[in-house]
Amino acid sequence: MTTAEKATELLRLHTAPQLLKLVNVWDVITAQVVAATPGTKALATASHSIAAAHGYPDGEQIPRVLMIDAVARIAASVKLPVTADLEAGYGDVGETISRAIDVGVVGANLEDQLKPLPEAVRAVSDAVEAGERAGVGFVLNARTDAFLRGADRDPKAVLADAIERGRAYLDAGAACFFVPGKLDEPTVGALVEALGRGRISVIAVPGSLSLERLEQLGVARVSYGPYSQNVALTALAELTESVYAGGELPASMRRLN
16 A cells, blocks of 8 residues: 555544544564454554654654654555554644654644643644645554543533533544543543544543443544553563563464564
8 A cells, every 4th residue: 555545544544433443553573463363453653652762752852863764664564554642743733743753653642731722723734734745644643641631620620621622623524532541431421522522532441341332332443552561571581580480482482473
């Protein structure tokens, strides 16, 4: 597929009735393992995981050039559509999205960091316009931090803020509205009711709603953020502990590279 065709396919996967499941990757080998797993239809990177793999904390501490290089290597290593977590755009949303498209990325997460709504909407518009200039139907997954940063606020106010931001981002051209956090069923239902089926993206966290229920509620997409890397690192830590205790390689190990 061409870059434009991959973008079209990624959008189709978001709007299909089936829940799009994205186990996040952070380098070429993880991308290839996930891509080769039956059922995988697209790939998503995790900014936290890529930063950690390069020795940086999360939060746009990794230089943009390193992040773009990492997602470029991932996109070049697989034939599936790749959507990248590009945090808040590294100070220049339009340029960051343009660089991502140039290396084969066809979608992105973009954080609002609860910036004032007009500023956050401009960032979404800049990302969408970058896709239009490139001739690609770039699939923007516009993220709000309303719930992640709303612990000390009235839950009703947090939900209202999220819905207002979601409407504004979708109106500005975002394909999907990403609402990370541990969301209960009434909250997910309210978001879908307000913004439409196939428009909400969530992250799976310990204790979150089942994949089956998310699909029934009309959620478009679920991703796993840094949790997939934590699962892999847990396996590595457990192997190390077993070796130090005199154990052997696990019988369940598969040769994947």
